[in-house]
Amino acid sequence: MKILEGLYYSKNHEWVKVEGDKAYVGITDFAQHSLGDIVYAELPEIDTVLNAGDTLGTVESVKAASDVYCPISGKVVEVNQSVADDPSLLNSDPYENWMICIEMTDKGELEQLMSPGEYREFCN
Amino acid sequence: MSYDKLIFEVSKVGHIAYNLPPLDVDDIQLEDVIPDELLRHTELNLPEVSEVEVIRHYTNLSYKNYSVDKGFYPLGSCTMKYNPKVNEDIANFKEFTNIHPLQSENTVQGALKLMYDLQEMLKEITGMDWISLQPAAGAHGELTGMMIIKAYFEDIGEYNRKKIIVPDSAHGTNPASAATAGFDVIEIKSGSDGLIDMEALKSVLGDDVAGLMLTNPNTLGLFEKNIIEIAKLVHDAGGLLYYDGANMNANMGITRPGDMGFDVVHINLHKTFATPHGGGGPGSGPVGVKGNLVDFLPVPVVGKNDDTYYFNYDLPNTIGKVRSFYGNFNVMVKAYAYILSMGAEGLKTASSLAVLNANYVKEKLKEYYELPFDAICKHEFVFSGLKNKKNDVTTLDVAKRLIDYGFHPPTIYFPLIVDSALMIEPTETENKETLDEFIEAMKAIAKEAEENPEILKTAPHNTPVRRLDEVKAARNPIVKANV
Numbered sequence: 001m002k003i004l005e006g007l008y009y010s011k012n013h014e015w016v017k018v019e020g021d022k023a024y025v026g027i028t029d030f031a032q033h034s035l036g037d038i039v040y041a042e043l044p045e046i047d048t049v050l051n052a053g054d055t056l057g058t059v060e061s062v063k064a065a066s067d068v069y070c071p072i073s074g075k076v077v078e079v080n081q082s083v084a085d086d087p088s089l090l091n092s093d094p095y096e097n098w099m100i101c102i103e104m105t106d107k108g109e110l111e112q113l114m115s116p117g118e119y120r121e122f123c124n
Numbered sequence: 125m126s127y128d129k130l131i132f133e134v135s136k137v138g139h140i141a142y143n144l145p146p147l148d149v150d151d152i153q154l155e156d157v158i159p160d161e162l163l164r165h166t167e168l169n170l171p172e173v174s175e176v177e178v179i180r181h182y183t184n185l186s187y188k189n190y191s192v193d194k195g196f197y198p199l200g201s202c203t204m205k206y207n208p209k210v211n212e213d214i215a216n217f218k219e220f221t222n223i224h225p226l227q228s229e230n231t232v233q234g235a236l237k238l239m240y241d242l243q244e245m246l247k248e249i250t251g252m253d254w255i256s257l258q259p260a261a262g263a264h265g266e267l268t269g270m271m272i273i274k275a276y277f278e279d280i281g282e283y284n285r286k287k288i289i290v291p292d293s294a295h296g297t298n299p300a301s302a303a304t305a306g307f308d309v310i311e312i313k314s315g316s317d318g319l320i321d322m323e324a325l326k327s328v329l330g331d332d333v334a335g336l337m338l339t340n341p342n343t344l345g346l347f348e349k350n351i352i353e354i355a356k357l358v359h360d361a362g363g364l365l366y367y368d369g370a371n372m373n374a375n376m377g378i379t380r381p382g383d384m385g386f387d388v389v390h391i392n393l394h395k396t397f398a399t400p401h402g403g404g405g406p407g408s409g410p411v412g413v414k415g416n417l418v419d420f421l422p423v424p425v426v427g428k429n430d431d432t433y434y435f436n437y438d439l440p441n442t443i444g445k446v447r448s449f450y451g452n453f454n455v456m457v458k459a460y461a462y463i464l465s466m467g468a469e470g471l472k473t474a475s476s477l478a479v480l481n482a483n484y485v486k487e488k489l490k491e492y493y494e495l496p497f498d499a500i501c502k503h504e505f506v507f508s509g510l511k512n513k514k515n516d517v518t519t520l521d522v523a524k525r526l527i528d529y530g531f532h533p534p535t536i537y538f539p540l541i542v543d544s545a546l547m548i549e550p551t552e553t554e555n556k557e558t559l560d561e562f563i564e565a566m567k568a569i570a571k572e573a574e575e576n577p578e579i580l581k582t583a584p585h586n587t588p589v590r591r592l593d594e595v596k597a598a599r600n601p602i603v604k605a606n607v
Contacts, residue, residue, distance in 0.1 A: 034543075039598035062594040063537040065296075088599065 001123065002029040004095050008110055009119035010071040016113060023072055024098040030123050032094045035061040041087040043079040043099055050074065052109050056100055059090065072109045074102040126588050127184035134181055135171035141178060188588055190532055196558050200504045200535035200547025201343065202402060203373045203395035210465065211398060211458040220457055225449040229434050236433035239426040242460045250389050251382020252412030256421045258451040262370060263297040265390025265409030269366050270305035271443045272388055272413060272420045273335050279441055285334035291320055293343040293539045295370060307334060314541055318344040318497040320354060329361040339368040340384065341502035343539040345482065355385025364388060372396040374479055374502035377472030388413050397459035408455035422446045477552035478503040481559060485550055488563045492570035496542055509544035510570055515577035519544040522569055524591055525583040529565035
C-alpha cells in the first residue's frame with residue numbers, strides 16, 4: 001500500500017495536499033484498493049462551499065457506492081474533470097489524480113488530520 | 125444445448141403466428157381516415173416468427189432462469205423463501221381479479237373485508253395501532269414512513285428536527301428514503317459487537333434529530349439487544365423510531381417492533397409473507413404507526429362500521445395518497461391467504477426455523493469461512509470471505525463457483541461494514557438435506573481454494589456465458605442492440 005510523504009490523511013481515507021491557501025483532495029491507495037475497480041466518480045460544482053466532513057462527491061465500484069468526504073472546510077475552486085471522465089484513473093494513480101481543489105477557510109483544521117506515519121498505523 | 129438467440133435472430137420474413145379468415149367487410153385504407161402527418165412511414169421493426177418459434181424461444185430462455193422454484197436461493201437480506209402455490213390460486217379467484225378499483229364500496233365488500241382483516245392481522249403481528257396498505261414495496265414504505273415523521277414534527281412546530289440517524293450497517297435504501305423525504309442523514313458507526321454503539325448514538329442525539337431508522341435484527345443478522353434502551357434514548361431526545369421490516373422473517377410471533385418501542389414500521393409482504401418478489405411479482409410495503417401518528421397515514425385506510433367496510437378518507441393530518449388506488453391488492457390477497465393458512469403458531473414456527481436454519485449453516489461453515497461476529501444469529505449471518513486467504517481467492521470467486529454447484533450465490537460485498545461479505549439467509553422453507561448439500565458445496569469450494577484456486581478464479585464453468593467483465597460493462601456500457 002502506497003502512502004506518500006508530505007500529505008495529510010483523513011480517517012475516511014482521503015488525502016490532502018497543501019499549496020499555499022489551496023488544497024488538493026483525493027482518495028488514498030488504501031481506499032482505491034478496498035473499493036476495487038472504480039466505474040463512476042461524481043464531483044461537486046465549482047464554488048460549492050464545503051465544511052470539513054461534508055460529502056464532496058461519490059465514487060462507485062462494481063461492489064459499492066461510497067461517499068467521499070471533504071477533510072477540510074473551504075470553497076471548491078477546481079474539479080478534476082479527467083477523473084469524472086475516466087474514473088479508472090483513481091485506481092491507476094490515486095495520488096496523481098486529485099478530485100477537487102479547495103480554497104481553505106481554516107488551515108488550523110489540518111492539525112486534525114493524520115501524518116503519513118499516523119495514517120500507516122491507522123490502516124494497520 | 126446452449127440456446128442464446130435473440131428473437132430477432134429467429135425472425136424470418138413471412139413467418140407468422142396467426143391465420144385470419146378473409147375479410148368479410150370493406151377494407152379501409154389508413155391514408156383515407158388518418159391525416160398523413162400522424163402516419164408512420166417506416167416499417168415497424170418487429171420480429172416475424174411462427175407460434176412454435178415463439179414458444180420454443182421463450183421456453184428455452186426460461187430454462188436459463190434460476191428461481192426459488194428451481195433451487196436453493198440463500199440471498200441474504202432478501203428472504204427468498206418458497207411461496208406456497210395455494211396463495212396464487214386464491215389471488216386468481218375471479219371474484220378478486222374481475223373487480224375494478226372504481227366500483228362502488230357496496231359491490232366490493234368482500235375485498236374491503238380482506239383488506240380490513242389484513243390490517244388487523246398486521247397490527248397484531250407488528251404491535252402497531254393502525255396500518256396503511258398503500259405503499260407498493262419496501263423502500264416506498266420507508267419513504268411513506270419518513271414523510272409521516274416529517275409531517276408530524278411540522279404539525280407540532282418542531283421544524284428544527286431535520287436529521288435522521290442511520291447505522292452504517294443499514295440497507296442503502298434507508299439513507300436514500302430519509303434524504304428523499306428531505307432529511308439530512310447522520311451515519312453512526314457500529315460497535316465492535318456489530319450492534320449500535322450506544323455512545324455513538326448518544327453523541328448525535330439532540331433537538332435537531334427527527335428519528336432513528338433501524339432494522340432489527342440488524343443487517344448482520346444480529347438482534348439489537350439494547351433496543352429498549354435505544355428507544356428510550358431516542359424518545360427522551362424527542363425523536364421517533366422507524367423500523368425497517370426487511371428482517372421481519374426472524375420475528376413473527378416472537379417479538380414485535382411495537383413492543384420494542386418503534387413508532388413507525390414498514391413490512392414487506394413480498395418477503396416475509398410469502399408473495400413472490402425479485403422480479404417474480406410486485407411488492408407491497410404496508411406501513412404501521414402508533415398513537416398520534418395514525419392521523420398522518422396516507423388515505424384511504426379501510427374502516428368498518430358495524431358489518432360494513434368503507435374507505436376512510438377522513439384522517440385530519442394525512443400526508444395524502446402515496447399510490448394510485450389502494451396499493452397492490454393481489455399481493456395483499458396472497459399475504460392474507462398465507463397468514464391464515466399458517467396461523468399464529470405456524471408463523472412463529474416459521475421464524476423459529478428460519479433462525480435455526482441460519483445458525484445450523486453458520487456453525488457448520490465457520491471453520492472454513494471467516495465469521496467476524498461470532499454470536500447466535502437470527503435469520504441470516506455474514507461471513508468475511510474465506511478463512512484461508514493465502515491464494516487470493518475472493519468472495520466473488522466463491523460466489524461464482526457456487527453457481528457451478530447448482531446454487532444461487534449469497535449476497536456478496538454487503539453489508540459494507542464487513543470486508544468481502546458473504547451474507548447467507550437460508551429461510552425456513554429449506555429442509556436439512558438441502559442445507560447439507562449447500563454446506564458440502566461450500567466446504568468443497570473452500571478446499572478448492574487451497575488446492576486448485578484457478579478453478580474458482582475462472583468460475584462459473586457450466587453457465588451459458590462464463591464470468592462477465594462487470595468493470596467493462598459498467599465503464600463502457602452498450603445499452604442499445606443494433607437489430
